[in-house]
Structure formats: C-alpha cells, structure tokens
Amino acid sequence: MQLLTGYRQFFADPAWKTKALWGALFVFSASCIPFLGQLILAGWVAMAFRREARSHQPTLPARLEWDANYLMALGQEGLKVTLAALVWSLVPAVIVGVLCVMSIVVALTGTAFLSSNVAQFDADEVLLLFLFVIASIGIVLAQVVAVPAVIRVSLTGRFEDALRFHENLDMLRRAFVPILLGTLALMLLGFAATLVGLLLCGIGIYPAAVVATYAHAHFHHEVYRHYLAHGGAPISAVPPVAGAYADGGPIDAQVFT
Secondary structure, X not given: OOOHHHHHHHHHOOXXXXXXXXXXXXXXXXXXXXXXXXXXXXXXXXXXXXXXXXXXXXXXXXXXXXXXXXXXXXXXXXHHHHHHHHHHHHHHHHHHHHHHHHHHHHHHHHHHHHHHHOOXXXXXXXXXXXXXXXXXXXXXXXXXXXXXXXXHHHHHOOHHHHHOHHHXXXXXXXXXXXXXHHHHHHHHHHHHHHHHHHHOOOOOHHHHHHHHHHHHHHHHHHHHHHHXXXXXXXXXXXXXXXXXXXXXXXXXXXXXX
C-alpha cells in the first residue's frame, strides 16, 4: 500500500498552491461556521476517490475554488460521507464510553484497598494510563470500521448505502489488515504534516491539514483495490458533481458506466 502516493498526487497538480490555500480557508472557517469547511473537503476527497476508483489511474485533486453552486454540491456529498462515518463510529464510541465508566467505577471502589495493600501504588496514574490506552484504541477502531461505509457512500453518492451492513462488514473482513495499517500510517503522516505546519509559524497547519485530508482519497482507492482483488463485489459509481474536474481534462464517460 503506497500511502505517500496521495501526497505526491497533490503536489503533482500545477494548481496545488491555490487548492491548498482554498482548502486552508475552509479548514479555518470551522472557527466561525462549524463543520461547513470540513463537509466541503470531505466531498472534495470523495470526488477524487470516485474517479480514481473507476479509472484505476492516479488522478489530480478535484477542482477547489470559489464557486457557490459547486461548493454547495461538494458539501452535500461531504455530508453523506460524514454521516456514514458517524453511524459506523457509534458502536466503538459506545463501547469505549462504557469501558471508561467501568474503569472509573472500579478505580473509585478499589483505590482505598489497593493503596493500603500495595506499596507506592498510585491509582490516579494507573487510571489515566488505562483511559489513555482505551481511548486511543477506540479512536483507531472508530476510524477503521467506518472506512467501508465511507468508500461505498463516496462511490454511490447515497447515504442509505452506509446502512448496508452485510456488504460493509464483508469489505471490512476482506480488507481489515490494509485498513488498519493504512489508518495508523495516515494518522502518523498527518501528525508529521501538522508538525511541519507548526514549524511554518503555526499558520502552516491549515494547508497541512488539507494535504493530509486529500491523502485519504488514494488510501480509499488502495483499500477498494484490495477488496476487489480478494473477491469483493464491484461498487457502481456515479459521476462526480458537475465541475469537479473542469481543470483536470475531459472525463471519459465510459469510466462511470
């Protein structure tokens, strides 16, 4: 799985600076209008993945500039993808929440006994360490289980496909290892990109977030290819929203048939 390809694709675009600036503006807009910028970027990533998954060729990032109708269409696609991810993240979130509550209860009831019977026992530090481990596992697991639903909705453009539990669980089963490893790798790469952004007077974290977000398009394509190679059923993709590739050359209509 070549996850760095997503980063290389972004910087191969002659207009990458313009797209990074517009994307950074959308990321920053979350401080004024929560979620709007994130939804636009989620739709933008879905468009890039949708074409790459059907053509099986690396593609340049989808168009990203000021166009009210186009941005609204991206936001609508991004909303479907985001809701799909939230639905599949609920179960891991609930499990982690229950474990955290149980650990707190156990700590409160057992602290007195352990403190009086175990030398140099620090219940608070143990509890914090345990909660950190559980929360970290929960964050990774929530992202992992959501990937198949995000891939399916990104291709079909229908939120209801996120509720096709049998098909999504089948993709998760067939591609669990690359999904898990890819998720962990992208988290580390995103952290590294953020550090680079911080070195650029802090303001660089916004374009760094855009590049890290776009890398998920190629990651989803890699997972989808693995799924197909291991007997998965192809997913019919609808064409991208109008204007998504106005700056990337003509689209072969047969790609989406």
